[in-house]
Amino acid sequence: MNDVLNVIQKRKSVRNYSADPVSSDDLKAIVNAAIWAPNAMNKQAWHFTCVTDPALIGKMSEACRKGLEGSGVPFLQERAKSPDFHAFFHAPAVIVVSIAEDKFTAFDAGSASATLCLAAKALxxxxxxxxSTEFMLAGDPALREELEFPENYKFICAITLGREIDGPDDHVRERKEDVISYK
Ligand SMILES: Cc1cc2nc3c(=O)[nH]c(=O)nc-3n(C[C@H](O)[C@H](O)[C@H](O)COP(=O)(O)O)c2cc1C
Known part of the structure; x- marks a missing residue:
């Protein structure tokens, strides 16, 4: 199979990580791929905060836990109570994506995030x-500044990054077959 199509098909969401750090060369290559993603009118109104400091990742996870506790969403509140809770699955790197509030920026962020995930898989x-980590800023509003969001940018998602290890994952990975039409 074509290399690119193979990476697209093999990529999956990973929720168990080894502690092995992500090399700074690989991290740069992965985030640099994201900024080449298609985006509306080429505004590139996005920001990627790459976090590899374990203390800061721990602080962000704790902020998520606190934010989820106050979320009012029962299943998220339940998740926050778990003694094993770690918002980023103990990944050694987390990329926080923030965007300007504009018509297509959420789409652009999705485009960049998917590109980032594929580049990571390729490496x-x-x-x-x-x-769900959006509750992080409710848990600790000061993180907005610490994570260097540009002014008026808002959190859109956090992407965990690291080497996969075996572990439990109760998420179902299946695709609907009836969502494509050919005429
Ligand atoms: C916008 C968006 C938000 C997501 N949020 C979460 C999340 O908060 N927690 C989580 O474990 N997975 C999250 N996911 C991952 C999805 O659950 C996953 O992509 C989906 O189940 C398909 O599985 P796959 O990525 O392995 O193909 C999110 C994915 C997207 C695109």
Missing amino acids: GYGTCITA
């Missing part, structure tokens, strides 16, 4: 886009 890394 042998696992990723998981997490939007």
